[in-house]
Amino acid sequence: MTRSGVREWLPPVAVFVAVLVLWEVSLLVLGVQSFLLPRPSAIASSLVSEWSTLVRGVAFTGLEAVGGLIIGVILGTLCGFATSRWATAREVLLPVAIGASTIPIIAFAPITLNWFGPESLLPRMTIVAVMVFFPVMVNTIRGLTNVDPGALELMSSYAASDRQTMTKLRGPNALPYWFTALRIATTLAVIGAVVGEFFGGPLYALGIYITLETGHSRYPSAWAAIVLACALGIVLYLIVAALERAIMPWAAARESGR
């Protein structure tokens, strides 16, 4: 790791470690019951002892989150593109999309179980896709339409076709908006998958596991699953951030003022 890399990573890691230490020590000193908040050391030992179950859970929930994310992002992008391109699509799709975004997920989740069966990945993928769809669509529309009018006139002065204006101006212009949506979507995806599992699924899935373990007063292992769900969200977010840097190196360079 480079020197600047260390400088970038050291502060958050130091803060994280300090919080853990403070957490551990203050719970010990204040004598807080473990059902209120278990000590980090207890969570860590559960992580180790329950590892084989937890890993299966992370894999399952992660697959749901990623699958739903991909479906939702593709549909949201396509609908956003169509909406910004054709007036008819705008009139038809936008009300539907707004309607879809207002679906109460809690009420919707049990229905998806009836559709696909609780053991399938599809109920949670559907929930995640529905949650992710709207922010992606709205940001895609914004990115494709919120273009510098001067740049549009420039393209017009070159007698550029609609297609060329799309690929050379609107598309690249939309990328930062689209990635912002994707960042929001990754965190939503993990939440959607875990909450969706509260209503059914295989016993090792993170959402079910958390419900079962709290039901049996095994709080440290429930917390271990929560920690892994967070880690899953963070990893997905970092992947998106890396993808963003790879696809739009100019944006990262501009932000850092180089």
Next chain:
Amino acid sequence: MTIDPTRPEAASLPAFPVDEAPTVVEAVGVGKVFGTGPGAVAALESVDLTIHQGEFVSLIGPSGCGKSTLLRLIADLTHPTAGTLSVNGKPPGRARQDRDYGMVFQAPVLMDWRTIAKNIELPLEIMGYSEPERRRRAAELLKLVELEAFADRHPWQLSGGMQQRVAIARALSFDPKLLLMDEPFGALDEMTRERMNAELMSIWRRTGITIVFVTHSIPEAVFLSTRVVVMSARPGRISQVVDVDLPPERSFETRETEVYFRLVTRVREALRQDEPADEGPAVTEAERVRNEGLS
């Protein structure tokens, strides 16, 4: 039209009188009204103007005189509501489709995601030039605007003046016969602006291109132009056309000559004719400077 560095600059000077050169822009009774009904605003009224090949014509006037509108009409970015307008003998829409003109706006409008060289190549990509040809032209133009060292940089790494030079290079990349410039140096400081003026002058001489240039700066208009078209506001119309009889070879020293000051004064007085009489001193700034210089 391509730039030949070995060609002596004087050889490509427009052959005066320009009246015999082919007509590039012709406006007859052109008018433009924005909106309809009682809220309608007349931006331009009965504008007659003929611009010949190789000319450098400046449009100058107070804000709201429709000088930018006139330029945008020529560019087919907006359409006249009266009169007829032709570019290279064609309707402006046809001329735009034929890529007859290059345009430079007040803002450079560069694409942040493209390098400087790729920004210059943008119109060439749209117009279907081959990649080697695009590269060749971009390199040539980077040299023309003296930005070879910045080919692989991104727009935000360049100063405002440099960005505007890129915009000029981009407009010239596909060899248009006509360059339309809408207050291209309006956002630059005075020093940079004068340097850009000198550079533009040299590009114009070397390419023999026809330039229509919108500005609100009198010194800039006089220094650059073969003709200055003075416009008045509400409704916008041409109030006077001043022929600039400066020598074609112009430099920083040109700005200190008697003829230059006389022309600046003439344009300023033409602009003042349309204003209320109580504004400004009787002696213009140019006259004052000249008198001090002579005494």
